[in-house]
Amino acid sequence: MSSDTFDASKIKLTGAAPSACSSCYGQYPERLHIDFGAAFDGPVLFGKDGATLGQVDELIICDECLRAGADLLGLRSQGDLEAQVATLDAHAMTLAEKLAGAMVYIRKIEDAFAVRPEAPRPKKR
């Protein structure tokens, strides 16, 4: 997908973690990061001792920040969807078993009605 102002092909997973996430400014080498291929004039980050840690000038977002944004859009992770599908499959299986039992019961009731003797009709006066 692309347009004059948007090119999805420039959005990529980074090979290594950046010096800081552009959203939370955290350094999380264990997280995945998405590079949106967009530069901006971001802040200079300082450590507790006042040392310069680096400047955030590329839009690179960690997976936790991206997930929080995706939640706001109503997007769900593949794992969440797979867990929901598994729950719904189990529920459907339970309902199918209950339906099979109910159909057996219905068949027994229909068979019983089929062989019952006719009730005597009241005599006409």
Ligand SMILES: [Zn+2]
């Ligand atoms: Zn982040």
